[in-house]
Amino acid sequence: MTNIDKIYKTYSKIMATVNIYLVFNGNCEEAFQFYKNAFGGDFEMLSKFGEMPPQEGQELTDEDKQKIMHVKFPISAETVLYGSDSLTPEQQVTFGNNFSISINANSKEEANSLFNKLSYGGSITMPLQDTFWGAYFGMWTDQFGINWMVNYDDPDKTQQH
Incomplete structure (x- = not known):
């Protein structure tokens, strides 16, 4: 093991990685299929709200059950795109130029x-x-x-x- 490898091994345990988490208004799956087509590769995880255990007092519509709860898509050895859909009108995303x-x-x-x-x-x-x-x-x-x-x-x- 080289000195560089030793340093990396030491610091990789304490260094944070930066990834991007995108939230959509119901078209997360469409967006991530588009990104997958551009970058290639496969989703490491794709879960829909309908797959989560039932929550007492929170009934999901059939439409909400099809929305993405969490998607993980590695686009390189260092970078992962994450995403999900918002569920309620109170959580609706306002897209802007903030990133x-x-x-x-x-x-x-x-x-x-x-x-x-x-x-x-x-x-x-x-x-x-x-x-x-x-x-x-x-x-x-x-x-x-x-x-x-x-x-x-x-x-x-x-x-x-």
């Missing part, structure tokens, strides 16, 4: 592929382009109201700065 999911691509081709797949049906706020900071970068809001960014740091360009 973005940021993707660091390993190549320009990967950046193009993810940008094209995930922006489909959405609104592009900044087309993919070379930037002054040496990256290939773009931003969009997908068809479900989620803000995204993709960035590829070209080693040939970023070394110049």
Whole structure:
């Protein structure tokens, strides 16, 4: 085991990971199928509200039983997207611009592929382009109201700065 491996093993036990949890107004499954199509892979977990044990005093409609209670979707070795649907009008989600999911691509081709797949049906706020900071970068809001960014740091360009 190298010194780097020892350090990682030590700190990985105390370091938090950051993942994104998305809440939807009834279209969580549709959104996650869309993300699955873009990234590939499989859901690690997908549970619907109808699968949970009955709660005294809380009857679910047939429509609510089909909503997603929890979905876990690994999109890389380090990152997992989580999601669920809200159940009641009091819990309805108001989509805004308070966050973005940021993707660091390993190549320009990967950046193009993810940008094209995930922006489909959405609104592009900044087309993919070379930037002054040496990256290939773009931003969009997908068809479900989620803000995204993709960035590829070209080693040939970023070394110049």
